[in-house]
Amino acid sequence: MSDALDVQNITVAYQESTVLENAAFSVPQGKLVGIVGPNGAGKSTLLKAVLDLVPKLHGRAVFFGDELKKVRSSIGYVPQRGEVDWDFPTNALDVVTMGRYGHVGLFRRPRKQDREVAFQSLKELGMEDYAKRQIRQLSGGQQQRVFLARAMAQDASLYIMDEPFAGIDAKTERAIIELMQKWKQQNKTIIVVHHDLQTAREYFDWMILLNKQVVAQGPTEEVFTKEKLQQAYGGQLAFLQSAASEETGGLS
Amino acid sequence: MMQEWLSLLESPNLRWVLLGSMFLGIASGVIGSFVLLRKESLVGEAMSHAALPGVCLGFLAAGRELPALMIGAAVFGFISLWGIRIIHRNTKLKQDTAIGLILSVFFGLGIVLLTMITNSSAGNKSGLDSYIFGQAASMVQFDVWMMSGIAMLVTAAALLFFKEWKLVIFDPLFAGGLGWKTKTLNSILSFSIVLIVTAGIQAVGIILMSALIITPAIAARYWTDRLGIMVILSALIGAFSGLSGAALSALDGGIPTGPVVVLTATAVFVFSFLFAPGRGKLAQITAYRRFRRRWKKQQAVQALDSVPDTTPSRYAAWQKTLGVENSEARRLWNWLKKNRYLT
Ligand SMILES: Nc1ncnc2c1ncn2[C@@H]1O[C@H](COP(=O)(O)OP(=O)(O)OP(=O)(O)O)[C@@H](O)[C@H]1O
Ligand SMILES: [Mg+2]
Secondary structure (H helix, E strand, O other): OOOOEEEEEEEEEEOOEEEEEEEEEEEOOOOEEEEEOOOOOOHHHHHHHHOOOOOOOEEEEEEOOEOHHHHHHHEEEEOOOOOOOOOOOOEHHHHHHHOOHHHHOOOOOOOHHHHHHHHHHHHHOOOHHHOOOEHHHOOHHHHHHHHHHHHHHOOOOEEEEOOOOOOOOHHHHHHHHHHHHHHHHOOOEEEEEOOOHHHHHHHOOEEEEEEOEEEEEEEHHHHOOHHHHHHHHHHHHHHHHHHHHHHHOOOO | OHHHHHHHHOOHHHHHHHHHHHHHHHHHHHHHHHHHHOOOHHHHHHHHHHHHHHHHHHHHHHOOOHHHHHHHHHHHHHHHHHHHHHHHHHOOOOHHHHHHHHHHHHHHHHHHHHHHHHHOOHHHHOOOOHHHHOOHHHOOHHHHHHHHHHHHHHHHHHHHOHHHHHHHHHOHHHHHHOOOOHHHHHHHHHHHHHHHHHHOOOOOOOOOHHHHHHHHHHHHHOOOOOHHHHHHHHHHHHHHHHHHHHHHHHHOOOOOHHHHHHHHHHHHHHHHHHHOOOOOHHHHHHHHHHHHHHHHHHHHHHHHHHOOOOOOOHHHHHHHHHOOOHHHHHHHHHHHHHOOOOO
16 A cells, blocks of 8 residues: 655755755555644645645655646645635635535536535534634634535545644544544544644654654654654753653653 | 607617626626735726826827727736736835836826827827726727627636636635646636726726726625625626716716716615625614614613512612613613513
């Protein structure tokens, strides 16, 4: 079985400085993967580069042993929140239906069954009562759930999510993680950028530590060590220390 | 008056002009919805002003031939679009500064050229001013065909790209993630804006075309939270504005079309702003008032429950719990009495 994602020596630069250097790692299928690293480490950039949304200086990404173009419709991308126009004339159900656009194809209208899939996804995230709400009138956590429902409606085999848990409460976060674990059992692969070291170890079974370069990658128990975290977070780890030692006490 | 209207309608040329102006209004309203949502209202403004020197150069090159004037307008429309982008990208100036810069420089150039033309012997009777404020009635059949053709083309493009433009404007990253060519889709929209500005130069006038593009969309936005409905409403408002402008200026040859079109669209906007259900000002005020009244009554009932009817001077105790001033307290007390809460 080929890896869900194989990143080969990707280097990205904005203007005149590289923000990502020779990033290389691979992610096996059916894993819930955490990408962890400090602010500005290049996590969002890495996801965008992998999806061809920013130009790469060097390197490439291979999906399921194939090039991106061939597998687009089986990849679901959830961008970092807040990059959409919240005043846009659209409601929750309509946004989730956008998840079907890749299946619908260019120039065609979404069909009734697409709308049904969209509604089911909303329901799965407990948002069916808000289907007709304009998206500005949803709370931050509800907005995030709508975007997760959109990803779900895509029915992808690989999900790439940029901080899906930013700004949602612990209970919703747990519900979403449970949903992701269900997806994992269907052999879907989920890659998630995550900031909370406290929960990271519990959530993910595979991890990538990133700080401009890949500091470590592999099964969580191998990656989540004090030294490696220190390496990734550098001087910033001081305030993270307690969290890390608590979590890794038994390992390091 | 009515008779005048009816007799006018018998002129076949006028009928064509009215129909063409309607198509122009529809296309402007449709494209305008996307322009508004892409937050490029000012870009349209700059583009239509920047087309003026293009119209003048077209006139100098080929005389008063509509195709030449349109080509001039389109070329300068593109130059302004491109100029704004270049300035924005390569300097530290914000986009609105870049827009202001392009708008004033090109419009200034246009006025200089226009003055030169009108002062020259040939330009004396050039009638170029009808391209600034629009004179729909002066259109001949060929002009109407050109305008209607472009308008229909642009409307068709919007129908074809509806879903694509919607997603690219709403969530460009996600659209890119689907593998869509977001740059190309955006360019096609920009191209359509230039086309529709150009198409309107004779009927509405180059300067006020931007208002016919944006105003119907702003008005339509008040009535709905669905893009599809917004586009349809905007098209209807555009059609109505185009029609009324053309009709009024035909009725009185002295009135230019553009200002009438813009005033009509603006009137619809003001009406929408005030009276649209949900998003309109009036609806919002009354909804809030109604809610506040209901909430106050609820509070009054609750306060009453916490003051048992054995309490001496129950009214005073009740008012104290509720914490409102005398006149309002009396009003709420009467309401309680009337609704038999006091038995
Ligand atoms: N469009 C851009 N132009 C120039 N520099 C950029 C651009 N986007 C990001 N950067 C820079 O690239 C670096 C990596 O940014 P990126 O958004 O990938 O970080 P991140 O790891 O996602 O951070 P965060 O945790 O804050 O989301 C940062 O230093 C950032 O300032
Ligand atoms: Mg980021």
